[in-house]
Amino acid sequence: MERIGQVAVVVPVHNEEYYLARALSGVRAAANALKPDRPHVGVEIIVVLDSCTDGSRGIALRFAAADSRFRVLEVDFRSVGKSRRAGIEALLATRPSPGSLWLANTDADSIVPVNWLQRQVELADAGTDAVLGSVEPDPDGMDPEILRRWHARHPVEEHHAHVYGASFGVRASAYELAGGFPRQRSHEDRGLVQKLRRHGFRVRATDSIRVLTSGRLHARAPHGFGAYLLALGLEPAVAAEG
Template sequence: MDRIGQVAVVIPVHNEEQLLPGALAAVRAAADVLQGQRPAIAVTILVVLDSCTDNSGQVAAKFARMDSRNSLLRVAFRSVGGSRRAGIRTALLASLEKGLPDASPQLWLANTDADSCVPENWLLRQVELADRGADAVLGTVEPDPESTDGEVLRRWHARHPLGEDHPHVHGANLGVRASAYVLAGGFPRLRSHEDRALVERLHKYGCSVWSTDTIRVRTSGRTNARAPQGFGAYLLALTLEPAALKG
């Protein structure tokens, strides 16, 4: 199995000026930890600004000025699947310019969201698992207790036991080898469930997909969802249907 030589982080953004600074700071810390342990690995962080009408672009630009690993891509899809796909396409083209072959198995594509904070070991652990044979790594996600109603948080945890070999798929915590990503056809241009669709294709093509709870990502507990049928919409359902969910 080819060892990872480059990591590209892709973060889709739609009007996230309030939460984006925390998300970018967390990814920067994870990149520092990875390169502190594996200095030969190059890291890039691509912020995909999708139809933003707030100050998300200014926030991302500020981080790019402070850290040369960061760059921006502006798109107008209003689609998280389209944003992820465009960001990864840009990362693939950039890796060619840096000398890696097309869809290289040495390139790791790490995905998270602009309303989420990754742990410091997020990239290091993914690379470790990739070097042990994983073509894709599915991490866990939990709502931020500080922004989530206590009863909603309790119901969420009751329905989402977290541990190794878990069944969950979250675009906010998903890494994939570039060669496997291209083989599976990439993220479809969907407004929701693009992550599940990709993972289904990875399984279909016989890729090695590993699930772990060692890189748990904390995401916003808001219920005004950016993506229809996404994480926020699910939390809203927990709020709006208490009688059905208690039973």
């Protein structure tokens, strides 16, 4: 198995001007931290702007102008899954040998930890084909009861049972052999992991790269993280009605 020689980070964006700068700053810090640990590993960050009508484009272009590792791709899908797939396809089009390429995925409303890429590359070089990181909602402004319910259902631990697009990495060769992200509007990350496991690839779930993600309840995706948090908040009313 080839050692990782290149890391590509894909960040899908749909009207995230409030969160985007801190998200990209976190990815940049993780890329900087990888350099002294793996000086031979290059990093590219592709920001996929999907139907953005706010200030997200300007923020992404400022990062690209200041740092050559950033690229901006504009699409019109209104779908996080299609945006992720488009970003990866754009990267793979320029990579004749994807065996040494690692694809790291996060979200525009999330902050990755500084060791986010270091740990993924370490696991990949040890033979892992896909890494499922953990996620924790940002408690700032969240209803404490919703946060409590979330933690009760999602213990942050090694070998957890969850899949989060905000902290997910996969070897490019495994991604291609599994057929990539499914062409669906939501849960594309879970769909890919199911395909990877069916193909016998090594999938590792870990809490060593926990990502802080927005605890907002107004969801960008119809069945995404925000929608799930909103459903947790509505549980007592649903139970009372039943």
